[in-house]
Amino acid sequence: MTTTLRPSGPLQQTAAGARSRPYEIRVNSRRVGALVIATDTPYGPHVGVLRELYVEEPDRRRGRATVAVLAGEEVLRGWGCDRVRISVPADAAGGLRLATALGYTEEGRLMRKTLPAAPPALPDGVRARALTAPEYATWLDRAVTAYADVCADRGMAPDTAAAHSRDDHADLLPDGPDTPGMSVAILEADGEPVGTVWAGDHAPGGARSRHDGWYVYDVEVFAAHRGRGHGRSLLLQAERTALADGSTALGLHRFSANTPAVRLYDSLGYRPLTVNFTKILL
DSSP states (O other), rough: EEEEEEEEEEOOOOOOOOOEEEEEEEETTTEEEEEEEEEEETTTTEEEEEEEEOOOOOOOTTHHHHHHHHHHHHHHHHHSSSSEEEETTOOOHHHHHHHTTTEEEEEEEEEEEEESOOOOOOOOOOOEEEHHHHHHHHHHHHHHHHHHHHHHTTOOOOOHHHHHHHHHHHHOOOTTGGGEEEEEEEEEEETTTEEEEEEESSSSTTTTOOOOOOOEEEEEOGGGGSSSSSSHHHHHHHHHHHHHTTTTTEEEEEEETTTTHHHHHTTTTEEEEEOOOOOOOO
């Protein structure tokens, strides 16, 4: 019995070159699952994504998903892609095993924490406040550059990454630090600034919703103050802000290579929702 991919809809293509097409997974003429193959906007036409992979229960554990993913990679190679990304639910043990077996490298995880009923206390001598106008301007320049670097590391062309970062920050913070539903705070320890935290009432790319909880966009401990527990205090401040707005959950994305952050988020009670993988297509 032969497992194949068969298009189940027309190829969609934008003027910028982004592509997307749904496929059926078939065993001979019998449909056993589905897969969507696309290029990963905004990373550009050379970065592909495989999403919505599904195999019906009677046909699981028979290699159908493996064949579908490998065939999907071939489609992406034909589209000129040199990298592919996938996201797997953290509780999908089979999907996680499949990604690892096929040579995908974990890139990061979307994490979520259910917040306590009462706001956590900050350590003695530590307080958070709003940024002054000059502090905000400095923070924004640094944040835009840092996010552009992240996008470039994940396969986006440097010029595109810089423009994407500028556009994202402008979209999320149209009124700067006064944007409704957004909080950019600076943390002080004994009166000295030690770091910043940016959080908002919706996740990137999503509609604002207290049901989904707040989201931590960026946490930075200034270089001279690292290793003193201020990262934990910054995340506790994000919890305090979210709770004050009536939220019951807080989400964030952590990169797998950032070992100290991995330990910190785990110790604070964050749990993975999805695991993001990447693979170079040779």
